[in-house]
Amino acid sequence: MKSILFxxxxxxxxxxxxxxxxxxxxxxSARLLVAKNVxxxxxxxxxxxxxxxxxxxxxxxxxxxxxxxxxxxxDDSMKLLQGILPVTWDRIxxxxxxxxxxxxxxxxxxxxxxxxxxxxxxxxxxxxxxxTLSTALGLVGIMNEKDYDRKHSPHVTDWAIFGLLNIPxxxxxxxxxxxxxxxxxxxxxxxx
Numbered sequence: 001m002k003s004i005l006f007x008x009x010x011x012x013x014x015x016x017x018x019x020x021x022x023x024x025x026x027x028x029s030a031r032l033l034v035a036k037n038v039x040x041x042x043x044x045x046x047x048x049x050x051x052x053x054x055x056x057x058x059x060x061x062x063x064x065x066x067x068x069x070x071x072x073x074x075d076d077s078m079k080l081l082q083g084i085l086p087v088t089w090d091r092i093x094x095x096x097x098x099x100x101x102x103x104x105x106x107x108x109x110x111x112x113x114x115x116x117x118x119x120x121x122x123x124x125x126x127x128x129x130x131x132t133l134s135t136a137l138g139l140v141g142i143m144n145e146k147d148y149d150r151k152h153s154p155h156v157t158d159w160a161i162f163g164l165l166n167i168p169x170x171x172x173x174x175x176x177x178x179x180x181x182x183x184x185x186x187x188x189x190x191x192x
Contacts, residue, residue, distance in 0.1 A: 028060030029124040030094070034134035036070075036117050039101075045109045045145045048081065053100045053117060053134065055092065063092045063121040068100060070117035070134075077112055079105045092121075106142045113139050 032055055039050040051072065057063050066089045073080040083102030092098055106112065114137035123130045 027124060027126075028094075029128070030057055030061045030063035030092070030121060030130075031059035031123070032057055032063055032066070032092070032119055032121055032130070032132050034068075034117060034119050034132050036114070036134040036137065038114070038137060038140075042143055042148065043106060043112075043140060044143045044148045045106050047105070047145070047148070049078075049104045049106055051102050051104060053102075054097060055100075055119060056097045057092045057094055059123070060094055061124055062094060063123065064090065066090075066092055066098075066119065066121040068117060068119050071115065072117075073102075073104060077106065077108045077110070079107055081105050109142050109144045111139050111141045 034056075035054040037052045037054070039052050040048075043049055051070075053068060053070075055066070055068070067086060068088075069086040072078055073085060081103045083100070085102055087100055089098060116133040116136040119132045119134065121130055121132070122128065
């Protein structure tokens with residue numbers, strides 16, 4: 001309960017300090033919020049990985065010259081398969097949003113640090129450039145391809161071997177029962 005109260009006080013103080021810094025006579029400006037999400041449930045070596053960027057303009061003005069940069073495919077741990085990074089948009093209207101996705105392929109199985117993407121934009125008519133960071137996913141482990149296949153394959157050959165090994169266990173008692181039944185059981189003739 002105390003942490004929720006502290007969080008509310010912190011948010012109110014943030015809004016107050018933002019309004020003081022902007023000043024009362026400042027005109028409307030754009031304000032972008034950026035979310036970066038992994039759409040896959042599991043991150044596996046040599047399998048496609050989809051990263052989704054969502055940019056929302058919650059300000060009162062149009063954001064212009066919006067540029068999204070992310071260093072996710074710059075090193076040798078990831079390979080960019082589809083999509084464009086960095087990417088630019090001419091404008092995002094107030095209350096508008098843009099979604100951008102890229103498809104990557106993890107090459108190494110070591111833990112990977114998904115850092116924040118950077119979005120720079122012109123916030124108002126005065127030409128003030130702003131920089132916003134997206135949400136960061138942090139350090140995420142990449143599963144080995146062999147381990148993934150072992151856990152998620154249908155195991156058809158394993159089940160086939162299991163079935164073949166169970167045939168003698170079921171067939172031998174059945175044959176013994178059938179031979180004793182035919183040896184000791186004689187059906188009575190029906191009366192007409």
